[in-house]
Amino acid sequence: MPSRHILTLLGPAWGHVLPYIHLTTRMLASDPELVITIVQHNVFVPRMFKELDSCSYDTSRLKIEGVGDKDLAVSLETIPLTMRELTAGWLSILAKSVIGGTAWPKPNTLHMDFSGGGLIIKESRALLGPEGKVLLWCSTGVAVCMDHFSEFDHAKTAREIYADEGRRAGRTMDEIIADVFCAGNGSDKLDGRILEIAGGLKIYDHEHIAQGAGSPRRLAAVLTAAQELAQLSDGFFCPTSNALEPVSVPYARDYYKQRGKELFLVGPQMHDDEWEAPAAGSGPKDERIKQFLEDANKKYGPKSVLYISFGSVFFPLETPHLVEMLIEVLLGLESVVPFVFVVAGVMASLPKETIDRIHASGRGIVCTDWVDQKAILKSGSIGWFLTHGGYNSLTESLSQGIPLIFWPVGAEQALNAAMFSTGPRPIGIELFQIRAGTQLGPSLRPEAPKITGTAEDAKIEFQQAFRDLKGPRGATLKQNAVRIAELWREERIDGEPVQEIARLTRF
Structure with missing residues (x-):
């Protein structure tokens, strides 16, 4: 009979789900007496099972409990309903689980995703x-x-x-919370104060949140609730390690120790296959993409292709003219940079005439359906990844030693772009002229230009970035990315993340 039971609430976002799935298989491997139940909205459950189908784990020790309407469409508009159904289902399952049974014990530990967990942390604590x-x-x-x-x-x-x-000033509480969240500086207004991130990077408060995908106000309630989850929790666990965050990790360990909080840094979590060398015949299954990459390899050499994707949700909705300028620059470069542009996210779209122009050029290919991003990155053809800076995309790219060009548009992406394009081991180039809304303004970083956000200045920055990626700066960033990939593989075998996962299963 199992002696330990972890009950997990995952938020309705694939970037939160995917690394936890692979962490789950490693936790089960680390502790043979552990069982895990994951609660997720039914719209994500089939995709979770599909990911798990190719994983090696003891299926008798993992349950996935789906809740909510399985036919609910995934969109920005349905997120509030998805969250209500998910949290209601979670509380029902938790209430039954704490009774325990002959097969599985009642939960010892709750793992709660920050996106949603804060909304029901008090009720969850009371039940637990x-x-x-x-x-x-x-x-x-x-x-x-x-x-x-x-x-x-x-x-x-x-x-x-x-x-x-x-x-x-006549505002409701919800309006004030949104203003406080958007300021991100401890007040309800941007005032130019300097923020220090994890004991290292310094930024102005207006640089804190990217706004290319629209106003961040819609995230205020969930992330403010997540702060309550942080206060009422016993600690935190993150898919990172010292290899990626050499400044932040030691600072964070001391920071949370002083506050009486546990911290588990379990390293990046991906499918086992992602850590292995590409097998013969592997690569993307999509014949169109496969042929394009093969042709680019023959014509321009290996690792010559730029991969462009803003993830499964985000897109630069506020600056479509800058997306058009990016394409104009790519199609006009004297030193050709072939590219694959994936436009399949919830927000993403390109005009048909733009797609036709790209295809007619022979320099690029546009994919409007879901692609196997991991297979593309692992193909050996991709030299750079132009990304929104979501953490999953970042780690998938770095696991293959591929450096990045950051175009942050929302959520935590501005911080990722700033953190990982600076410091002792930078692995990417941050774009500045793509900023929108209140993020427009000066930057504290010495490499930043005068930020205007105009198409003409963005054009200059794009052109410089593509020159840099083929020059000494690009070579250094590639070297750093390859080194991180090597360190991650070493850590995964017998490094600190292995010990952290073992400690996590026992907590």
Whole structure:
């Protein structure tokens, strides 16, 4: 009979789900007496099983409990309903689980995704009882974890403002919370103050949140609730390690130790196949993509292709003219950079005439359906990844030693871009002229130009970035990316993440 049971709430976002799935298989391998139950919305459950189908694990020790309407369409508009169905289902399953049974014991520990967990943390704590533990799953680097969930208390700040009629200025509590979240500096207004991230990077407050995908206000309620989850939890676990965050990791360990919080840094979590050398005949199954990559290899050499994707959700909705300028630059470069542009996210689209122009040029290919990103990155054809800076994309790229060009558009992406294009081991180039909204303004980083956000200045920056990637700067970034890939493989076998996973299963 199993002696330990982890009950997990995962948010309705694939970038949060995917690394946890692979962490789950490693936790089960680490502790033969452990069982795990994952609660997720039914719209994601089939995709989870598909990912698990090719994984090696003890299927008798993992349950996936689906809740909610399986036919619900995935879109920005349905996220609130998805979250309500998910959290209601979670509380029902938790209430039954704490009774325990003859087969599986009641949960010892709750793993709660920051996206959703904060909305029902008090009820979950009450059901679990005083002896149970709660850990916050933060599917990003530890610098972002600290910045988003531990540095400020947006709800407390909002309450203080609301209690003062003059500062309230006729706003509702929800409006004040959104203003506090968007300021991200401990107040409800941007005022140019300097923020220090994880003991290293310094940025202006207006640089904190990218706005290319639209106003960040819609994230305010969930992420403010996540701060309450952080306060009421026993600690945090993140898919990162010292190899990627050599400055942030030691700082974070001391930071959370002083606050009496546990911290588990389990390393990047991906399918076992991603860590192995490409097998003969492997690569993307899509014949169109496969042929394009083969042709590019013959004509321009290996690792000559630029891969472009803004992920499964995001896209630069506020700056479509800059996307058009990027394409114009790519089609006009004297030193050709062939490219694959994936436009399949919830927000993503390109005009038909633009797609036709790309295909007619012979320099690029546009994919409007889902692609196997991991297979493309592992094909040996990709030299660079132009990305929004989502953490999954970042780690999938670096696992293959591929450096990045960052075009952040929302969520934590601005911090990822800033953190990983600077520091002792930079692995990418951050674009500045693609900024939008209140993020337009000066930057503290010495390499930043005067930021205007105009198409003409973006054109100059794009052209310089593509020159850099073929010059000494690009060579250094590639060397750093390859080194991180090597370190991750070493860590995965007998490094600190192995010990951290073992410790996590026992907590």
